[in-house]
Amino acid sequence: MNNTILNLRPYPMEELNRIKEELKKKGVHIYDFGTGDPKEPVDEKIVKSIKDSITEISQYPSVIGRKDLRESIANWVKKRFEVELDPDGEIIPSNGSKEAIFHLPLTFINTDEPEKSRVIFGTPAYPVYERGTLYAGGKPYPVKLREEDKFLLRLDKVEKSILEETKIVWINYPHNPTGATADISYLKEIYSITQEFDIILCSDECYTEIYFDFKPPSALQVGYKNLLVFHSLSKRSGLTGYRTGFIAGDKTLIDQLKKSRSSFGVATPDFIQAAAKTAWSDENHVEKRREVFRKKRDLFIKFFNKVGLEYLHPEATFYFWIKTPKGLTTEEYVKQLLKYGIVVSPGVNFCAGIEILNQQCQSDYFRIALVPSYEECLKAVKVWEKAHSEIVR
Structure with missing residues (x-):
């Protein structure tokens, strides 16, 4: 084994x-x-869209997803975060966020370049950041999240030599497990640091829509190059068992993901994509x-x-x-x-x-x-x- x-x-x-x-x-x-x-x-409209989309003939779905789904995601991002995304080049559907997070390092960690194979994430953390790194042959680098820092990942406190060896940084706000949130100034600061050291910034934003006292921002609002965000309908719409979400951001990175994800067997079933389109199109x-x-x-x-x-x-x-x-x-x-x-x-x-x-x-x-x-x-x-x-x- x-x-x-x-x-x-x-x-x-x-x-x-x-x-x-x-x-x-x-x-x-x-x-x-x-x-x-x-x-x-689950909302009745979403359930109905699944039932109505099951066809007599079943065929393989495409990894790039249905155009109408990508368009509905782009519309939602525009309304929610005031960010324009090209549905054809800057969005790719995923089966929830777990598989997308796990598979991400397989695309971007180059084991022939061990000097640039670290992956930084905060701890306590969602376990998949570390596990995806290990399976891809990368080097996990957990950074302790502290109460005095409001459980924010402080890249400015990480040694320069470590940052120079880092390929990917994961942030997750609103945060699992602490529930901590990050404002736009924090996102600007961490994006600036990742840009300086040529690091891919991956922002797991699965909880942005479960909020009470503070409406969380997206990393899409502070940058573009070397940036990817991950969203899911598991928490927003309660579709944990349906497995549907998306990755969005830098077109160059999305193009590379399209090439690699076709090998993973992660194309989302068509009827689930229909449900996702309905969910992203409704806020009620x-x-x-x-x-x-x-x-x-x-x-x-x-x-x-x-x-x-x-x-x-x-x-x-x-x-x-x-x-x-x-x-x-x-x-x-x-x-x-x-x-x-x-x-x-x-x-x-x-x-x-x-x-x-x-x-x-x-x-x-x-x-x-x-x-x-x-x-x-x-x-x-x-x-x-x-x-x-x-x-x-």
Whole structure:
């Protein structure tokens, strides 16, 4: 077996699935705040567009996607970010964002040039930035995100010698797992640094549409050359199981992706593209989803304030990044919550594998994802309050 795969720790969400199955066998009612897969129903218009687009004859889709889908994406980007994109040259559909993020280094990491093969990303992080790098033969370089920096990746604090060896920088704002946000001045600063060192800036923007107090910008608003952004309908429209999104930006980079992605088998089925076109063309269902998450967010803000749990105030995303109560390790607190059926993700799940291997990963935080229904959240709060009082007494 490939040593890269052998040496990877289990994917965090798969480990959570194993824990949940064990709880089910014990008859414990589960309140699952572990995996970012919301349960809100898919909008009826989107479902109908899928049904109406299933044909009697099935043929291979194209990796460049349907023109009408690319046009609908370009229209959405123009309305949302006031950025003009050429639907024929600057947009390519993807099967959600995970596969696009994972495959990106396979296109741009040249193993014949090891002196320019580092990939920088912040940690805690979505695990796929590191894993895609490893599979492509690149060198992951996780940079610790700190509370005093508002969990922003600070490239200005990275050594010049490291930046000179870097091919790709990943940023992700609004951020998973912390929920941190970045303003336009931050995006300008980090883009300027990547330009100086001839680095491809990749901005994972899957959570820009789940916002409450702050409307997040896009990196498309600050630059073009050596820049790619990644968007998805998984969070915006709740299409996690449909797998659809897009990559947009520098035409030269998009052209190179078109060449490589035709080898990966990632062309999106035609009927899913039809659903995506419908979703990108409609904002009403997105506004409704935001209000659902706002209601759940406000419920937990009230609860955490009541019991004295510290957290990063989420201006966007449906995540809370919560500090473990004093006197307990995160592992101890999370394990105790499991006894009551409360499933959360410990911060170590979002550490880079390199950190864990070198025993550099310690986290005083855990993440919850507001994925249960509001009614389930109400019940969970009561259970959690009882559990918390018994754990910390």
